[in-house]
Amino acid sequence: MDFESSERAVGPRSEDVLPETATAAVKVVIVGGFGVGKTTLVGSVSEIRPLTTEETMTQAGVGVDDTNGVERKTSTTVAMDFGRISINEELVLYLFGTPGQERFWFLWRGLFEGALGAVVLVDTRRLEVSFDVIGRLEERGVPFVVAVNSFPDAPGYPLEEVRGALDLAPGVPIVDCDARLRGSARDVLMTLMRYLQTLALTTEAS
Numbered sequence: 001m002d003f004e005s006s007e008r009a010v011g012p013r014s015e016d017v018l019p020e021t022a023t024a025a026v027k028v029v030i031v032g033g034f035g036v037g038k039t040t041l042v043g044s045v046s047e048i049r050p051l052t053t054e055e056t057m058t059q060a061g062v063g064v065d066d067t068n069g070v071e072r073k074t075s076t077t078v079a080m081d082f083g084r085i086s087i088n089e090e091l092v093l094y095l096f097g098t099p100g101q102e103r104f105w106f107l108w109r110g111l112f113e114g115a116l117g118a119v120v121l122v123d124t125r126r127l128e129v130s131f132d133v134i135g136r137l138e139e140r141g142v143p144f145v146v147a148v149n150s151f152p153d154a155p156g157y158p159l160e161e162v163r164g165a166l167d168l169a170p171g172v173p174i175v176d177c178d179a180r181l182r183g184s185a186r187d188v189l190m191t192l193m194r195y196l197q198t199l200a201l202t203t204e205a206s
C-alpha cells in the first residue's frame with residue numbers, strides 16, 4: 001500500500017470535515033434518565049459518525065440501572081455520546097450526551113463548562129428519573145428545553161400535563177419528539193437555539 005492510499009484509508013471522511021464557513025461553535029448537552037433515547041438522538045442528528053461508548057450491560061448494572069419499562073435495552077452508555085450538527089453555514093453544534101444514572105453523576109463535573117444549553121429528554125413512563133436531572137441543571141443555571149420522547153407503549157400525556165408534573169418554569173419550552181427521526185431530533189435542537197436566543201435578547205434588554 002502506498003502512502004497516499006493508506007492516508008486516505010485513515011483520513012477523515014468528507015462529511016467529517018468542518019466547513020470553512022463555520023464561525024460559531026456551540027456546546028449542547030443532552031441529558032436524561034436511563035434509556036430515554038440520548039444515544040439515539042445524537043446518532044440520528046449527527047453528521048459525523050457519532051462517538052459513543054455504548055457497552056453491553058453487565059452484572060454490575062443489574063439492580064443498579066433501572067430497566068423498568070426499557071426491558072429490551074441491553075446496552076448502556078457508560079461515558080458519553082458525542083456528535084456534531086451544522087445548523088447553517090456558520091453555526092455548528094457539538095452534542096454531548098451524558099448518562100442520567102446517579103452513579104455516573106461524577107461525569108457531570110466540568111461537563112457543563114462552556115455549555116450554552118441542554119436538552120432534557122424524558123420518557124413519560126418514568127418521569128421521576130428527570131426530576132433530579134432538571135434540579136441539577138437549575139442549580140447550575142444551565143438553560144434547557146424538555147423533549148418528550150415518544151415510545152409506543154408510553155401514555156401520551158398532553159405536554160402541559162408533563163410540564164406540570166415536572167414543575168417546569170413557565171418559559172421553559174417543552175416539545176414532543178421521536179429521537180429516531182433526524183428531522184424531529186433536529187427540531188428539538190432548533191427549539192433550544194430559539195430559546196437561547198430569546199434568553200439572550202431578554203438579558204440584553206434588561
Ligand SMILES: Nc1nc2c(ncn2[C@@H]2O[C@H](COP(=O)(O)OP(=O)(O)O)[C@@H](O)[C@H]2O)c(=O)[nH]1
Nearest residue numbers: 034035036037038039040150151152178179180
Ligand atoms: N419507539 C421509540 N424507541 C426509541 C426512541 N428513542 C430511543 N428508542 C429506543 O429506546 C432504547 C434506548 O435508547 P438509547 O438511545 O440507548 O437511550 P439512552 O440510554 O438515553 O442513550 C433503544 O432501544 C432505542 O432504540 C423513540 O423515539 N421511539
Ligand SMILES: [Mg+2]
Nearest residue numbers: 038039076077
Ligand atoms: Mg445512551
